[in-house]
Structure formats: structure tokens, C-alpha cells
Amino acid sequence: MRPFLIAGNWKMNGSMKSCQELATSILSSLNSDSESVRGNEYLISPPFLYIDAISRQIEKDVVILAGKDCSASDNGAHTGDISCEMLKDVGAKSVILGHSERRQNHGETSQDVAKKAEKAAQAKMAVIICVCETLEEREAGEEFEIVRSQILTSLPSGATGQDIDIAYEPVWAIGTGKTASAEDVEAMHDFIRNILNENLDKADEMRILYGGSVKPENAKELAAVSNVGGFLIGGASLKAESFLEIGREALLGQKDK
Ligand code: PGA
Numbered sequence: 001m002r003p004f005l006i007a008g009n010w011k012m013n014g015s016m017k018s019c020q021e022l023a024t025s026i027l028s029s030l031n032s033d034s035e036s037v038r039g040n041e042y043l044i045s046p047p048f049l050y051i052d053a054i055s056r057q058i059e060k061d062v063v064i065l066a067g068k069d070c071s072a073s074d075n076g077a078h079t080g081d082i083s084c085e086m087l088k089d090v091g092a093k094s095v096i097l098g099h100s101e102r103r104q105n106h107g108e109t110s111q112d113v114a115k116k117a118e119k120a121a122q123a124k125m126a127v128i129i130c131v132c133e134t135l136e137e138r139e140a141g142e143e144f145e146i147v148r149s150q151i152l153t154s155l156p157s158g159a160t161g162q163d164i165d166i167a168y169e170p171v172w173a174i175g176t177g178k179t180a181s182a183e184d185v186e187a188m189h190d191f192i193r194n195i196l197n198e199n200l201d202k203a204d205e206m207r208i209l210y211g212g213s214v215k216p217e218n219a220k221e222l223a224a225v226s227n228v229g230g231f232l233i234g235g236a237s238l239k240a241e242s243f244l245e246i247g248r249e250a251l252l253g254q255k256d257k
Contacts, residue, residue, distance in 0.1 A: 004223065005230030007045070026044065027057060044063055046065070071084070094128065098130045131168055132174075165206060179218050
């Protein structure tokens with residue numbers, strides 16, 4: 001079984017200096033705290049421009065660096081885009097795709113996500129595909145259908161569970177302080193697990209991450225939920241102590257599974 005993933009999405013926050021300081025704090029804790037913290041896998045996704053500098057800070061392989069998007073093309077006339085090879089060049093081994101902020105603010109569709117995921121797979125990068133529903137969709141009782149359609153359309157052809165993770169992030173819980181209840185998370189994660197099992201090879205190896213106001217106070221309970229294989233953390237990943245505390249709480253929660 002793949003380890004529980006603690007993934008920090010720093011979004012568009014910080015400066016070169018503050019991001020390097022945050023990375024220094026996270027790395028020094030992970031380098032020294034072998035027992036309680038190392039049972040998980042850790043990933044950080046700094047703003048694109050700082051990945052190179054932070055990559056140079058990593059001495060031991062304790063954390064994976066991830067981009068927050070990639071181009072579906074290899075190179076050429078794509079102003080503002082960043083290719084998978086460029087990401088790899090500066091040390092990123094993973095890429096987050098289809099975050100709700102990209103779907104909403106950049107009109108990114110699930111078809112776009114599938115093309116990008118295919119390119120990332122060709123570049124031998126790990127991929128986290130985000131799926132979500134809005135509050136209106138949940139209130140209309142459409143959340144399962146929306147998530148099913150996003151997953152099936154966003155997965156690239158030939159996807160297996162080995163290099164792709166799914167992150168379920170209800171939009172109404174992102175950055176709002178409103179976490180989905182453990183029951184809501186369980187219902188959706190079990191549903192997603194069934195979709196994956198029905199449609200993919202090696203589906204068991206695909207982790208299903210939860211994201212949306214994860215913090216030290218709720219990490220243990222959420223990590224104990226069946227089919228929760230990791231967290232995608234926004235706000236609480238911007239402080240080393242809370243990011244690492246979530247990791248420790250998640251270890252406790254996994255014991256309750
Ligand atoms: P949040 O963000 O933890 O601040 O809610 C999660 C995300 O958008 O990845």
C-alpha cells in the first residue's frame with residue numbers, strides 16, 4: 001500500500017524569501033524527526049518561480065516537489081505555459097492538475113486535465129488530479145454525478161493507479177474553514193473508490209486525498225476515514241508547524257482505521 005500523502009499547496013502565496021524559509025523549516029523537521037513524521041509521504045507545491053530555489057535546498061529525499069499545472073504540449077508557441085520537462089528540469093517530480101481554482105478561474109475543463117495528465121505521465125511525473133463540487137451542486141444533490149463525470153473525463157487513457165492520485169476537494173470547504181464532515185468524506189471517498197475499481201487497472205494503488213480546510217484539529221479524524229489516502233492542504237500548509245502537525249495527527253488517525 002502506498003504511504004499516506006501529506007501535500008501542501010502553497011498556491012500564490014509568499015515571496016522567494018518566505019517560501020525558502022518555510023521550506024527550510026519543513027525540511028529541517030523532516031530530516032530530524034524520523035519516527036513520528038516519516039510514516040507519511042510529504043509533498044510541497046510552491047509557486048512555480050520558486051521551485052528551482054527550493055529544489056536546491058533539498059538534500060535528502062524527504063519531500064516531493066510539485067507544480068500546480070503543466071502544459072499539454074512539449075514546447076513552442078504557448079505564452080505563459082510551463083512544460084513537464086521544464087518542471088522536471090527544476091526538480092519537480094509531481095504536478096497538481098485540475099484544481100478548482102484553475103477550473104473556475106481559467107476555464108480548465110476535465111478534457112484539458114486529461115491531456116495534461118497524459119503529458120505528465122509520458123514525462124514520468126506523478127499526478128494529482130483534483131475533482132470537486134460546488135455548494136450549489138451539493139445542495140441540488142448532484143455531487144456524486146459531478147464527481148463521477150470529472151473523474152472519468154479527467155483521467156488520461158491507459159491510466160493506472162500507480163502514478164496518479166485523486167484529490168476530492170469540495171469547493172465550499174476550500175479556504176472557508178468549513179470542513180466536510182467525516183461522514184460526507186467517507187461517502188464520497190467510498191464512491192470514488194468504486195468508480196476507480198470499476199474503471200482502472202491497479203486501482204487499489206491510487207490514493208484518494210481529501211482537501212478543504214484540513215488543519216491539525218481535524219486531521220486525525222479525517223485520516224481515520226476509510227479510503228482517505230492523504231490530504232491536499234492549502235492554508236494550513238503555509239506554516240511549517242501546522243503542516244507537520246497535520247502529518248503527526250494523520251499518523252494517529254491511520255492507526256484507528
Ligand atoms: P485549504 O485549501 O486547505 O486552504 O482549504 C485546500 C486546497 O485548495 O488545496
